[in-house]
Amino acid sequence: MLGAAAAGGLGLGTFLQPCVADELAKNDKQVLLIWLDGGMSQLESWDPKPNTEFGGPFRAIPTSVPGIHVCELLKHTAKQMHHLAVLRSVCTQDNSHSAGVARINRGDPKNRGVEYPYLGSAVAKLLGPTSSGMPPYIWIKPNSGGFKASDAGFLGAKYGALALGDGKPPENLLLNKSISSEEDELRNELRRKFNDRYAVGRRTEWTDANSYVYELAQKLMKRDDLFDESSFTDKDRQRYGTHELGRHLLLARRTLETGVRFVKVNSYHWDSHGDNFNASESLISQFDQPFAALIEDLHQRSMLDNVLVIVMSEFGRTPKINSHVGRDHWPEAWSIAMAGAGIRKGVVVGKTNDQGTFVEDKPYDIGHLFHTWFKAMGVPPDKMEYDNQGQPLPVAHDDCGPIAELLV
Amino acid sequence: MDNTTLLSEFEPKPTKQVIEYERQLFQARFSPCGKFLIASGYDATIQRWAVSGNETKRLSPCLGHHAWVPCLAFIPTTERIVSADSWGQIAVWQYADETPAPVWKNDAAHDGWVRAVAVSPDGQRIASGGNDRMLRIWSAADGKLLKEWPHPEKIFSLCFHPSGSSLVSGDLKGVIRDWDIDTATVRRELDARVLYQLDKIQECGGVRHLSFNHDGKRLACAGQKTPGGGFSTGFPCVLVFDWDDGQLLREMQMGKNDDGFAYDAIFHPAGFVMATSCAFPGKGFVWCWTPQSEKPFFESTSIPNGRSLSLHPDGRRIALLVSKSANGNGRVLVQGVYQGGSAQIHILEF
Numbered sequence: 049m050l051g052a053a054a055a056g057g058l059g060l061g062t063f064l065q066p067c068v069a070d071e072l073a074k075n076d077k078q079v080l081l082i083w084l085d086g087g088m089s090q091l092e093s094w095d096p097k098p099n100t101e102f103g104g105p106f107r108a109i110p111t112s113v114p115g116i117h118v119c120e121l122l123k124h125t126a127k128q129m130h131h132l133a134v135l136r137s138v139c140t141q142d143n144s145h146s147a148g149v150a151r152i153n154r155g156d157p158k159n160r161g162v163e164y165p166y167l168g169s170a171v172a173k174l175l176g177p178t179s180s181g182m183p184p185y186i187w188i189k190p191n192s193g194g195f196k197a198s199d200a201g202f203l204g205a206k207y208g209a210l211a212l213g214d215g216k217p218p219e220n221l222l223l224n225k226s227i228s229s230e231e232d233e234l235r236n237e238l239r240r241k242f243n244d245r246y247a248v249g250r251r252t253e254w255t256d257a258n259s260y261v262y263e264l265a266q267k268l269m270k271r272d273d274l275f276d277e278s279s280f281t282d283k284d285r286q287r288y289g290t291h292e293l294g295r296h297l298l299l300a301r302r303t304l305e306t307g308v309r310f311v312k313v314n315s316y317h318w319d320s321h322g323d324n325f326n327a328s329e330s331l332i333s334q335f336d337q338p339f340a341a342l343i344e345d346l347h348q349r350s351m352l353d354n355v356l357v358i359v360m361s362e363f364g365r366t367p368k369i370n371s372h373v374g375r376d377h378w379p380e381a382w383s384i385a386m387a388g389a390g391i392r393k394g395v396v397v398g399k400t401n402d403q404g405t406f407v408e409d410k411p412y413d414i415g416h417l418f419h420t421w422f423k424a425m426g427v428p429p430d431k432m433e434y435d436n437q438g439q440p441l442p443v444a445h446d447d448c449g450p451i452a453e454l455l456v
Numbered sequence: 457m458d459n460t461t462l463l464s465e466f467e468p469k470p471t472k473q474v475i476e477y478e479r480q481l482f483q484a485r486f487s488p489c490g491k492f493l494i495a496s497g498y499d500a501t502i503q504r505w506a507v508s509g510n511e512t513k514r515l516s517p518c519l520g521h522h523a524w525v526p527c528l529a530f531i532p533t534t535e536r537i538v539s540a541d542s543w544g545q546i547a548v549w550q551y552a553d554e555t556p557a558p559v560w561k562n563d564a565a566h567d568g569w570v571r572a573v574a575v576s577p578d579g580q581r582i583a584s585g586g587n588d589r590m591l592r593i594w595s596a597a598d599g600k601l602l603k604e605w606p607h608p609e610k611i612f613s614l615c616f617h618p619s620g621s622s623l624v625s626g627d628l629k630g631v632i633r634d635w636d637i638d639t640a641t642v643r644r645e646l647d648a649r650v651l652y653q654l655d656k657i658q659e660c661g662g663v664r665h666l667s668f669n670h671d672g673k674r675l676a677c678a679g680q681k682t683p684g685g686g687f688s689t690g691f692p693c694v695l696v697f698d699w700d701d702g703q704l705l706r707e708m709q710m711g712k713n714d715d716g717f718a719y720d721a722i723f724h725p726a727g728f729v730m731a732t733s734c735a736f737p738g739k740g741f742v743w744c745w746t747p748q749s750e751k752p753f754f755e756s757t758s759i760p761n762g763r764s765l766s767l768h769p770d771g772r773r774i775a776l777l778v779s780k781s782a783n784g785n786g787r788v789l790v791q792g793v794y795q796g797g798s799a800q801i802h803i804l805e806f
Contacts, residue, residue, distance in 0.1 A: 099523050107523070291657065322689065366784075367794070369796075
């Protein structure tokens with residue numbers, strides 16, 4: 049019931065064709081986006097070129113899929129390759145963080161004079177919450193948390209992300225023990241009255257967002273178990289690791305289990321312009337171990353058919369190794385990995401040349417991937433568009449389409 | 457000698473002799489006989505040049521490694537070198553042969569990246585270590601494994617004490633260990649932790665190079681002070697220890713915090729340290745510093761991006777290896793071709 053109410057609150061039926069909205073309401077697909085901010089090197093991960101000019105020091109190792117090799121730094125992930133799909137022919141437009149982060153997160157649609165939403169906000173709008181009634185978009189990140197409206201773009205603030213800073217609940221979320229549930233309900237009733245009075249004569253997207261955040265908080269207050277790290281088993285902690293990304297991916301598993309539609313996990317400081325290979329050893333191992341554990345767990349819990357998992361950055365890293373033994377920014381030929389809902393298992397799609405410098409076959413931009421992911425989630429992009437106060441806007445780049453080889 | 461006197465006698469001056477190589481190299485060393493210059497590279501090769509007076513002639517390379525060859529050391533009393541690569545192979549070569557073939561090699565000497573090799577002063581034993589956290593001792597003559605034991609951290613550097621009594625290891629975390637080889641136990645640890653930092657989520661730095669002076673009373677270790685993640689910025693730094701009591705004699709910090717790693721530091725027989733550092737193009741120093749002094753007596757950025765220094769047996773010539781590889785984001789093509797990096801070996805003279 050909570051889910052239906054929340055879906056209504058997000059206004060699904062107001063911007064989609066009714067038959068599509070009904071279909072989407074039954075859709076319990078979920079998404080986990082792992083964002084490695086700064087840019088993970090494709091050559092030290094998904095697309096190794098051992099013993100070539102730009103290949104670096106590491107070996108390529110076999111995976112659980114015969115014929116597919118990854119860099120030795122992904123030794124745990126290699127054992128889960130039969131669940132994964134890797135696109136090695138990603139070719140995007142920006143080689144700067146400032147432009148690249150937003151462009152990749154927004155799917156790089158054609159410029160129509162509006163600010164498109166990040167993928168999480170787009171999914172929150174397109175699919176709404178799952179039937180669990182949990183918030184549709186949670187962002188697990190280092191440092192501070194709070195409600196991050198900026199991801200939502202033109203969709204409006206309420207499609208933003210509820211950010212859990214270092215996996216912790218938002219400040220003062222949990223009910224003070226001195227307040228009874230009856231007193232709390234009275235407080236909320238008073239708040240709703242104030243809100244209703246305040247809303248009169250004001251634009252609804254502002255007041256709706258304000259009320260929505262309170263509603264979110266109330267739902268989360270009933271799920272304080274989500275934040276209880278002590279309830280994880282020692283075995284889980286060992287398998288995921290006690291480092292930041294390990295803890296956050298373990299929390300992401302639980303967050304998905306509670307039914308959150310879209311979970312984003314950010315890891316920062318991947319921008320290895322100097323000493324790239326020691327940096328990659330240090331950083332990629334922090335990704336590899338918990339990522340492999342997460343894929344294994346989602347599979348064992350029969351969740352992987354329902355959860356789309358995406359691993360990406362704003363770009364890859366240059367094949368060239370600079371004098372500081374680093375790799376710089378390289379959008380020309382890099383890799384994105386994915387798994388789960390609607391995605392083929394155990395495949396590599398696309399190819400870079402022998403040196404890893406450029407895409408050898410058809411290059412794919414992020415627009416193709418947004419189409420692919422929306423299709424994997426059961427959203428038919430060719431039948432859907434946003435309604436931005438009367439302005440029809442396609443959900444992904446008009447000139448791109450889904451990558452058939454990645455889809456089941 | 458004071459710094460003024462040292463500078464008057466030991467100012468390294470560039471000659472016009474510059475050896476170009478089309479790929480990047482890790483180190484370039486004069487052979488003990490002085491007739492060869494040997495270098496190991498990113499391209500799985502060991503390059504050789506014959507040295508005669510002011511002339512050098514490129515010879516055929518040693519081929520057979522699989523990946524980066526960061527490790528190279530001469531075996532005393534022989535015309536052999538030992539090399540090791542990032543896929544775990546160790547090989548010994550007769551470097552003066554017309555077409556060198558491995559005297560012996562071991563493709564699986566380590567699991568993965570071998571970071572350091574060192575040869576005992578009597579030329580009988582080779583020590584190796586790397587990412588697999590194993591210290592291994594090999595017979596230099598035939599490659600037989602003599603001893604092995606686990607090391608607490610990734611091994612980044614190794615050297616033998618000139619007496620042969622100690623094997624010294626430097627690790628990622630900035631710990632220097634004095635090993636008794638016979639018992640495979642640590643006699644003591646020296647603290648070089650200023651060369652390591654956990655910066656946010658990245659482990660940075662490490663003891664990148666170790667070397668003793670000729671009588672074994674001083675130990676130099678090279679790296680970067682307060683190394684950062686990402687751009688890997690920090691101060692080039694060489695720490696000089698008194699080997700007898702393990703006390704830090706001098707912290708030789710150079711330049712700014714973007715002048716990179718001190719990749720090499722060697723002792724001149726006159727007692728001063730020569731070192732070089734490398735960072736982004738145009739960054740990095742060559743400097744000479746005696747541990748008795750608070751300041752270097754020579755520093756220069758005229759030839760930046762130094763990766764190694766080697767003193768010729770004549771005591772006058774120095775081979776300074778530098779990296780030539782621009783940084784920059786995105787597509788840079790020269791006549792339609794994507795460019796990699798290269799190397800130069802500059803011959804300097806006192």
